[in-house]
Amino acid sequence: MGETWTIQIAATPEEIERCFPVMHQLRPLLVAGEFVERVQAQQAEGYQLASLEYDARVVSVAGFRVQKMLSSGKTFYVDDLVTDAAARSQGHGEAMIQWLIALARDAGCNTFSLDSGTHRQDAHAFYLRERLRITSFHFSLPL
Numbered sequence: 790m791g792e793t794w795t796i797q798i799a800a801t802p803e804e805i806e807r808c809f810p811v812m813h814q815l816r817p818l819l820v821a822g823e824f825v826e827r828v829q830a831q832q833a834e835g836y837q838l839a840s841l842e843y844d845a846r847v848v849s850v851a852g853f854r855v856q857k858m859l860s861s862g863k864t865f866y867v868d869d870l871v872t873d874a875a876a877r878s879q880g881h882g883e884a885m886i887q888w889l890i891a892l893a894r895d896a897g898c899n900t901f902s903l904d905s906g907t908h909r910q911d912a913h914a915f916y917l918r919e920r921l922r923i924t925s926f927h928f929s930l931p932l
Contacts, residue, residue: 807840839888902915
């Protein structure tokens with residue numbers, strides 16, 4: 790598979806827009822007409838959006854940022870990570886997460902972390918296979 794896929798940072802509005810169908814599977818409340826603007830607003834705060842293309846279509850996307858935290862030092866935080874449901878179990882997610890981990894190492898990060906919804910049990914099994922460990926609980930309060 791390595792020769793037929795590419796991973797790149799989505800920088801232009803067109804590249805960002807191509808990520809929407811896959812990201813929408815993870816974030817169904819996103820609206821297509823607002824997606825590019827929302828990503829660009831987050832990019833101004835350090836967010837980056839990566840896409841993995843296979844056979845000329847986006848099949849996996851990841852949104853991430855590097856941040857400094859008292860609890861973990863320089864941290865590579867993955868906001869969003871999803872592979873198209875029709876393209877799962879073909880190595881795309883593994884390729885994306887390994888690319889992200891390498892990027893985190895190159896950036897000199899101390900920690901690679903992400904949060905995952907409690908209902909995403911298949912994703913949790915994947916993360917555990919990729920040697921990520923459950924180290925905390927995330928609590929939130931809608932305001």
